[in-house]
Amino acid sequence: MTTAATNTVKKAKKQPEAQPPAFGLGLDNIGDLSALLNQPEASGKASGPMELPLDLISEDPHQPRTKDNPGFSSESLTELADTIRLRGVKTPISVRENPEAPGFFIINHGARRARASKLAGKSSIPAFIDNDYNEADQVIENLQRNDLTPREIADFIGRELAKGKQKGEIAKELGKSASFVSQHVTLLDLPDPIAAAFNSGRCRDVTVINELVTAHKKRPQEVSVWLADDSQEIARGSVKLLREFLEDKRKHEYVAPAADDDPVDESPAAQSDTEASDHENAVGEQAPEASADKHDKAPKEANLDKLKKTIVQVRHDDRPARLLLNRRPPAAGYALLKYEDDGQEFMADLSQVQLVALVEG
Known part of the structure; x- marks a missing residue:
């Protein structure tokens, strides 16, 4: 090492000067001899960082x-x-x-x-x-250099959670965001068809896997069929198209026609039934006391202070989300959330969630 570089590193403590040798066969010099034997050999390379x-x-x-x-x-x-x-x-x-x-x-x-x-x-x-x-x-x-695989990261996070650590604490230790930890936690309990795609190496993108999990929760049969096609590429673009297709399909679900749209039965029996019904209606019109009963009960006044359908708006990882109440959380202090921007559903530690508003849906 050059002289200039030597001046930049920490100097070793100066060794005390050697004492004059003692005469005779006493043990006075054993300490000095031990120090000499323990001194590191001179070397051109540093022994440590x-x-x-x-x-x-x-x-x-x-x-x-x-x-x-x-x-x-x-x-x-x-x-x-x-x-x-x-x-x-x-x-x-x-x-x-x-x-x-x-x-x-x-x-x-x-x-x-x-x-x-x-x-x-x-x-x-x-x-x-x-x-x-x-x-x-x-x-x-x-x-x-072999970087950690998503599965290895997920297993590590799972072990830390089992020790009682919070996701936010783990995220801070790893230098990652809370959503990074949440996405990898999803890998610990994947639906079978998605687990098969992940474990086989067809898809190792954690974000894509989380999007598939979200779609599978809503349409498990369709997603399973889609994944069963081995020639199907599993990537961000293809999964986005899949989710858009499933959402469009949901909006155009077949709705059974109303009773008024049912075909008219013009058979003689049906006509006589109709005539009998008309006669009963006519009789009913002549009995005001019977129809009066229908109007005796006044309609209930709406309670304006009561929410019919409550939506709990929150923020998680600085992103807008809502609280879902249709699934039992795995432990106290956790709840199912859904991001508003991409629809991703995930379990979250409520200590990491900020309540924003209660609105009527």
């Missing part, structure tokens, strides 16, 4: 990930910055000395952690110095 100032570190202009990489999106970096602000950088980055600028370093891998640390207001970052690193190593490191 060091706190390097971020202003001495620059990114590799030839790194394999470009500026359009999803990992460099504003949303992704903000989420990572939130976790760093809360927990710090747990995995040190790797850097090498900058041959063109003594005392400065170039990132081998860890550009996202460095960017997010700056967003989090950090002035330094834990780092290993590895000068034996090249561009091929960067590509290999990114290719071999």
Whole structure:
């Protein structure tokens, strides 16, 4: 490491000066001998991570990930910055000395952690110095990194919920939104046809799976038939078309014709029945005391203070929603909600829900 770089890292405590050797065969020198034996061997490589100032570190202009990489999106970096602000950088980055600028370093891998640390207001970052690193190593490191699958994330969230943690608490620890946690919780109890599509790999998009779950709750038979077609692509666009089709079908459901629209039976028997009915009606018209009974009861006055059909409007994750009262919640403190903007239904922790209004539907 160069002299300038050495000045930027934390200095080790200065060892006390050695005492003059004692004469004789006493045990006075055993402590000094032990210290000498325990001293680390001189090495050109650091034995552990060091706190390097971020202003001495620059990114590799030839790194394999470009500026359009999803990992460099504003949303992704903000989420990572939130976790760093809360927990710090747990995995040190790797850097090498900058041959063109003594005392400065170039990132081998860890550009996202460095960017997010700056967003989090950090002035330094834990780092290993590895000068034996090249561009091929960067590509290999990114290719071999196995990100967590949606199922693995859902299982983790399920274990945390089982410990009694709230969804909002888990979201904060992960640096994700409450809706991210809610969507992954849905994966823990999928309807059979949707579970089959997810587990087989036909669809791994968590948002799409949640949309299918919402559609299945309303039209389980139609959604099951749609999923049974193995040639059917399961993507955001196709599922959106499916939901629009099912909604349009619901609006145009077949309605049985009213009694007045029934075909007229012109048979002699029917005609005589009609004549008898007409005669009874005529007799009825001549009996005012019979018809008077029909008007004896005055209609009830409407209670203007009573809501006929109540809609509970709320806000969840800063989105408008409504409370659904047609399903029993899994535990006290939870309720079924439905987002107003996309119709997604989900179980929510009521401590994360803000009551907005009660309106008549």
